[in-house]
Amino acid sequence: MINGTRILGVACVVVGMLMASNRLFASTPDWIGYVLIVNGLxxxxxxxAIMVRKWRTPK
Structure with a gap:
């Protein structure tokens, strides 16, 4: 789950960068790409880090 979250975050950053530079879905506004970049980061x-802290076994 944690690695999947990281991979999806990186994918969101890549898609957001492509959208902000008008190389992917050129008809969409640039701010949608920037939102995807922030969300991906x-x-x-x-x-x-939050998931690790939440799922840590109690002592």
Whole structure:
């Protein structure tokens, strides 16, 4: 689950960069690409740390 979250986060960043540079879905506004980039960065860096902390076995 954690690695899947990281991979999907990186995929969101890549798609967001392609959308912001008008190479993918050129008719969409640029801000949608920027939102995907921010969402992907959060998914790739913050969510796995939160998931590890949440799923840690109690002592």
């Amino acid at each position: 959060i998914d790739a860096f913050l969510l796995p």
